[in-house]
Every structure is written in structure tokens, then in C-alpha cells.
Amino acid sequence: MTEPVPVSAIDTPVPIIDLDIVERNLARMQAYADAHGLALRPHIKTHKLPVFAKRQVELGAVGITCQKLGEAEVMADAGLDDILISYPIIGAAKGARLAALAKRVKMRVAVDNPLVLETVARAGQEAGTPIGVLIEFDSGMKRTGVTSVEAALALIVQVKAASGLRFDGLMTYPSTPETVGFVRAIKEAGVHLPMVSGGGTPGWAHAHEIEGVTEMRVGTYIYNDRTLVEADAAKLEDCALTVHATVVSRPEEDRAILDCGSKTLTSDLIPRGASAGYGYLPDYPDARIDRVSEEHGMLDLSQSARKPALGERVRIIPNHVCVVTNLHNEVVVSRGGMVEGVWPVAARGLTR
């Protein structure tokens, strides 16, 4: 780019990232982890951009977390060399891809059942180098993860007995008070735990209070979003990604239509949240995106004394920023309101 271009010159709807805020967010989390002797292993699902993953490592992260093999492949191609896949990997096709990855970078995988264990062990054998295993346990979320100490111990025995695997410790999401008792029980059974990986940006500032956890897996902190502001885990000025949109219709005094709907913002609401609607307009805090269809955001202005005009450009802080980046082929990055680049979201849409 030869001439400086203001972000306002980029047509809407468009996700715009402020690189100064990103840098501040990354530095703050790394400083926290360092201060408390915690390893930081950022989850790339939020940004899906190799350049940010590299910056996270440069600042001190021990490696990265990916949810899917496709994401890990993009990151390994870009030179990231220490990757945890915090997701069950099952089957021959995925096993072959995991083996190929393990041949070139240091891989770890979360395991919560024997079928994943079998897939990962075969991959380790095929790679000719053991793959690290973290046993995933449920700390209250009722998602993946074994639900009993006994089940974890049984899997640990199998991991230690299997060729192709290296037992590296435990993993959970998020870190909760229940985490402490679980980790303690495993240790009391005589198991040495090289790593205990916990996570979650919402509770990041309390990670050091969860006894036994050695590593933080956090993702959303790079951009932050409305959910984290509501959870007191970030401030509005820490939100690095805003969607810029245009008022494309003003059919009634109290209704504006924005050119961003669920195809731009997603349909994610804030779970159990006090904040209604599909995003927050910092310049119109009392306006509410009360409905979305794919390309329309219906803005209720009945509680807003100031009302945006037809054709006006507005900014939106999304409810959940990770799912927003996954919708977009590219993001615009900026500093001080000027465009620095347009980056393809390299690991977007990789569900396998």
C-alpha cells in the first residue's frame, strides 16, 4: 500500500483489527503468566492467523493450541513447532495426518477415551516418535473429558503401556475449583504430572489460584469481545476487533437496518448474559441489535436518544469474536485508524 488508507475507506461489512490493542492484550497475558510461573499456550482458534501465533511465541508462549488437525497443519506450515491438539482425534484418516505432523513438529493430543488413545498411539508409531498425551478430565463443563479419577487413572495406565505415546499430564477446560481436587487425587494416586493444562480467557486473572495447574490455554484474550467484557475479563478498550457496518435502511424512526447479520456476526448470544442482542455499538450504547437474519442486523433504537442516520457507518463489538473470524475470508488490520494490511484468515473453516 503506497498511500495511507483510513479504515473508514474500507467497504462494509468488515472486521477490523487494531494491532496496538492486540499487542497490548498479548503482552498483558504473557506478563501475567510469567509473574505466576505459568506456561502460556495460546489457542489459535480466535485469530486463525499464523502471524499472530508466531508473535505469541515470540513474546514467550511455550507453544500453541489448536482444536483441529487442519488448523495444526496451517500453523506447522508457517513454522510453529510445538502444538497441542485439545480435541479427540479418531480414525485412520486423521491418524495419518497426525503422524505426518508428528514427523515435523512436537505434537501433543488430549485423550479422554480408548479410541482416541488407539488413533494417537498408531500415529506415534507411524511417525517413529512418541506423541505427547494429556488426559482430558471434566472440571464441570460437561463437554469432553473423563468424569472420574478412576477413568483417568485407567487411561494413564494404558498410555504408559502403549508404544507411540508419552504421558505428559492432564488437561481440562475451563480451569475451575473442581480442577484442584481432581489434580490432587491423581497425584495422590502416585502419578507424576509433568503438565497440567487449564484454560479459559473468562477466568484468566484467577488462573494462578487454581492449585496444580501449570499451563494456561487461552484464546479470546487476543481480541476480547462483549462476552469477556460482561464477564469482567476485559474492558471495552481491550476489544481489538470491531465489525464496521453501514446503516442501509431506516424504515422507521426507531429501526435501523445494518448490513451485518448472522453471516457477519453469527447468531451467538451471550449465554446467561445480561446483555441482550447480537453485538454492542460503542457509539450507540443504548441501541440494540435485537434480531439478525443472514445479511440484516435489525437495530432497535427505541431506547437510544441519539439515532444513526441512513448511510452512517457504525462499529460493533461482537458477542463472541472467535466465531466471527471464522466467517470471514480476510480481516483488515490497522494502527491508529489506518489500514496496515488485509490478511487472509488462513485457518478459517477447517473443521477437520
Add this chain to the structure above:
Amino acid sequence: MTEPVPVSAIDTPVPIIDLDIVERNLARMQAYADAHGLALRPHIKTHKLPVFAKRQVELGAVGITCQKLGEAEVMADAGLDDILISYPIIGAAKGARLAALAKRVKMRVAVDNPLVLETVARAGQEAGTPIGVLIEFDSGMKRTGVTSVEAALALIVQVKAASGLRFDGLMTYPSTPETVGFVRAIKEAGVHLPMVSGGGTPGWAHAHEIEGVTEMRVGTYIYNDRTLVEADAAKLEDCALTVHATVVSRPEEDRAILDCGSKTLTSDLIPRGASAGYGYLPDYPDARIDRVSEEHGMLDLSQSARKPALGERVRIIPNHVCVVTNLHNEVVVSRGGMVEGVWPVAARGLTR
């Protein structure tokens, strides 16, 4: 592809389309439109695939509908030559793209305010060929569209006076009983209406009962989904796109975790729907995807006598299929359970 490959050999999660069902759905809608003397102008937002748009025209569609310029550009590149953009187009950047489109294919745009009118008129002038305008009115959805007959009449006067524009009639979404009165009032004011374009797959079978409507804009009928089944607009066997997923964890007797979450299915629930959850499992009708995170689908099995095993592959009919195709870089197309191809979703993610 040299050897026939069953769809079950494609790794999960993956959207799989049955081409026989697609063909049946397309033929049924065209036959309905023909039987009632209605023009059919399919909305491509559901499939986002030039090959299906061409097939729709081949079967008798008068043209296609796109929501955004980016979609129209992909379709024009593929040879589609009669395109309605059913969305407000505002600003110089979009105007220039519209002009470029109008130079090579027949373009129409929906207009509900003077700013859109101005953008489209300039584009028509720049193209050197008038762009067709349909005045969008609100038939009850409270989205875009003028809310009064007076406002429509005022815009019609401006359209007729503007160079670069051709007045082609009215447009609304969806077609409702209110539509009849609005159209009648415009005609009673002495305005000749070459076209009145209505829409909506949910009410498709009643389109001919809405007096005054000359054209159907329908999109979802090509694939159908759980929302349409619940609305009695399709049957389960008319659902052409299913997401194939794998049970990747079975932490408890009544809980299975699928490898498809909001990044595969979206977070769309069925509005005002009786059917809870994030999709329907035809092989486990009493199982319910009661929560999703990005890569996890939490399947509640407490009401299901049969329960899928760890590693089992299941099929899911999505709640809202249009938003599902928008998530995926490619879809697998099949006939009789055998893979016919893997197609890039060419117009995916084009929000501008």
C-alpha cells in the same frame, strides 16, 4: 475419481448433498411455479454454487436472486445473466461494482430509500444501460422495506424521474396476506407494475394465493432443512444436505460428544420452534443436540432408548441449511450414497 467412493469414507464433520433429492426439489418448485403462472427466481444464498444456479435456470427459472454484490459477481462470472440483488446497495465502491455488473448482465436491485436509489442510478448511468428497480415494501417482517404506500409512491416517482433507472415493480419478503393490500393500493394509485416479486420457502405452496404476486423468490427449497420440515414446507426425505459427524467422546451414559459444533452447524435455533436443539438426527430422533461450542456438539441421550456408540458416524439435518453452507469451504455431492464430487462453495462468505 476412478474408483467409486461411498460417502461414509469421507472424514467428518462434512456436509453431504444428495443430488437426487436436489433435482427432485428443484423440479417440484419449478412445476409449482409453472402450474400457477408464477415466475421463479431462486435465491442462491442457500447453495452459493454456480452449477446449481445454472440448473435452476435450465429447469425454467427466469433468473436468480443474490443478496450481495460478491455473490452476483461469482454468478455472473459463471454465466448467469439475469440477477436481482434483493438488498440495499449504498456507496461509491458498491456502485462501481454494480455498474461493472450491469455492463455485462441484466441487473435489478431492490430499493427502499433515496440513498440506495442514488447509488443505483449512478451505477446505471455509468453502465450506460438502465438498472431495473423494484421498490421493496415491508409486508410484516419489520426488516428492510418501506412501511407505507405513500413512501413507495414517492420512491416510484423518483425512480421514474431518474436517469439510469428503469422501474420494474415491487418486491417484498416474505409474501404475506398484507402483501395483497399493499400491491392493490399501489395499482389503485395508477401505477403499472411489470413485476411483483414475493418470496419465502416456508410459504411456497401458498404463493399462488397471494393476489398480485408475479414472481417467487425462494432459496432454501433446494436443500430444505429442519425449520422447513417443522413449518410443513418439506418432508424429512426432502432434506438434501446432511452433516455427517462422528461421536468422538462418550463421557457418560446419556451424553455423547459429536465433532460438529457451531463452526459446522451454526448456533441457529428454530425461531419460535417446537423442536429444541441444534439439529435433527434422523437415526436417533429422540437424541437432542442441546448445546454446542465451536467444535463440540453435546448430544443429550436421556430420552433416547438407542444410544450411538463411541466412534459411530451419525447424520444431522441442520436447523438452517443456508448458514451451514456458508461455513464450509466445500461440500461433498453424492448420488445413492456414492461420492460424485467435492465442490468449492464458490460464493461462500461474500458479505459485501
